[in-house]
Amino acid sequence: MNSWPTLYLPPLPGSISFPELLLTTPFGDRRYSGTDAIRMYVCGITPYDATHLGHAATYVAFDVINRYFSAQGRKVDFVENITDIDEPLLERAERDSIDWKDLAADQIALYESDMTALRVLPPLAFVPATKVMDLVSEAISVMHSNGFVYQLEKDFYFDISSFLQGLPIPYDEALEVFGQRGGDPQRSGKRNPLDPILWLANKPGEPGWESVHGFGRPGWHIECCVIALRYLTGPQFLQRASSEFSIDIQGGGSDLIFPHHFMSAAQSSAITGIPFSFSFVNTGMVGLDGEKMSKSKGNLVFVSRLLAQGVDPMVIRFALLNGHYSSDRMWNNDLLLQAEADVAEIRAALSREEVAETLPVLQSIVSAIARDLDTQSALVAVKQWAKATQSGHLGGSAGELSRGLDLLLGLAL
DSSP states (O other): OOOSOOOOOOOOOTTOOOOOEEEEETTEEEEEOSSOOEEEEEOOOOTTSOOBHHHHHHHHHHHHHHHHHHHTTOOEEEEEEEOOSSHHHHHHHHHTTOOHHHHHHHHHHHHHHHHHHTTOOOOSEEEEGGGOHHHHHHHHHHHHHTTOEEEETTEEEEOOGGGGGGOSSOHHHHHHHHHHTTOOTTOTTOSSTTOOEEEEEOOTTSOOBOOTTOSEEEOHHHHHHHHHHHHHHOTTTTSOOOSSOSEEEEEEEGGGIIIIIHHHHHHHHHHHSSOSEEEEEEEOOEEETTEEOOTTTTOOOBHHHHHHTTOOHHHHHHHHHSSOTTSOEEEOHHHHHHHHHHHHHHHHHHTSSSEEOOHHHHHHHHHHHHBTOOHHHHHHHHHHHHHHHHTTOOEEOHHHHHHHHHHHHOOOO
16 A cells, blocks of 8 residues: 655765664663664554554654664665454444445555654555455464464464463463453353454444354454554565564564454464564653553544644654654643744744754764654753754754754654
8 A cells, every 4th residue: 555755865974873772671782783774664553533642652653763773774674564354443433434445544544644744764564464365364274374363263373382482461461461452361161261263253334354263254363463564574475484583673562562453473483483573662752741641531632733833844843853752741732832842943044044063963963863763852952052053052064953853853854
C-alpha cells in the first residue's frame, strides 16, 4: 500500500561526526554500529479512531531513529502495518452504522495526513493486515508443521509453552494483562491460558477470509509477525533462517511489550528458528493534565483537532521531542504554549543574516540523539544557540542549522 509522500533530507557538513546510536531497551542497552542496512518494524494503527498524541509521540520518536541512521549514511528498511481488521474497528463500525472498510479507509487517510503534517518519514511498506491473508495462512501452516499449532473447536491457537522462559513480566501478571489486551485466558480447552489465537473462525455478521484453516480471520499478533518477516526479510520468509536475528528493531509503545511484541516474536521464532529482533524499542505513554490518556476517559488529544485549531504542526512536534521517548509523560496546554514560544524564538534567530556558530550546535544535536535519543538536550542546544544569536554572537550559517534541524529532528523552521 502506498503511504504518505516522502521528504527530501538535506545534507549536513562533512565535518559532523556520527557516533554509533545507543538505545536503552527493556532488555538492556543496544548499540548500532557498522554500515549495514537497518531493518525496522514499527507497529501501526488500528484505524478505528484518529491519531492521538500518544500515537504521534511514538511515530515521531521512531522517525528520529530513521533520520539518524539515514543521516549516518545507512539504508533504513522501515515497515509499518495497519491492523485494519480487529474488534475495536468492527465494534465502532457497528456502533456508527458504517461499513468497516469505509471506516478504516477514512481513518487511514486521516493518519497519513497527520504524519505528513508532522514530517514523519513514510515507511518503505505500509501494509494492511487484510492484504496478507494468504501469507498468514501459509505461516500458520508452517508453524503447525513445526509443532506449535493446535486446533480448539474451529479456532487455531499458538502453543506458547516453549517461549514462556522469556516472559517480560511475572506469569500471574501476564495472565491479567493478556485478558485485558485481547487474549482469552479463561477459555476452556487451551493448553496454556496464555496461548494466543492464530486463526479465529468466522462469527455471524463479521468479515472473513477463506483459508485451509477455515473461513475466518487472523489473530492480532500473527499479522505483525508475517508482515515484518515478509517485508523485511523477503519472499522466502517461511523458510528456516540462518542469520542471527530476523530484523534489527521492533518498535512501538510500552503497552505493546506484552502481549503483542512477546507473542509476535515467539511466532516469528516458531517459523524461522531464530530470534525475531536484535532489539525491542518502546516509547512511554502520554497522559493529559495528570491523568492517563484513554478513549474510556474521553480525554484523548487528537493531532487532527490541534491542526484544525490552527496549531503549527512543528510546534506539536517540538513539544513531543521535548521529553524522553521512553518515559511516561504528561501533555498540557502550558507545554504547548512553551513550545510555541521556543519555536518562535528559534525562527526569529534563523531569520537573521548573521548568527552564532552553528557547527558546534549541529554536533551537539547529533551527539544528543546518539545518547538514547536525548532530544531534550538537542533542543536545549538549539535554544541556547538562539539566545547567543540574539546576544550578537556571530560566525555561523542559519541555512546550515535550518537544514540540520530538518534532517535530524524533522523540524522545518
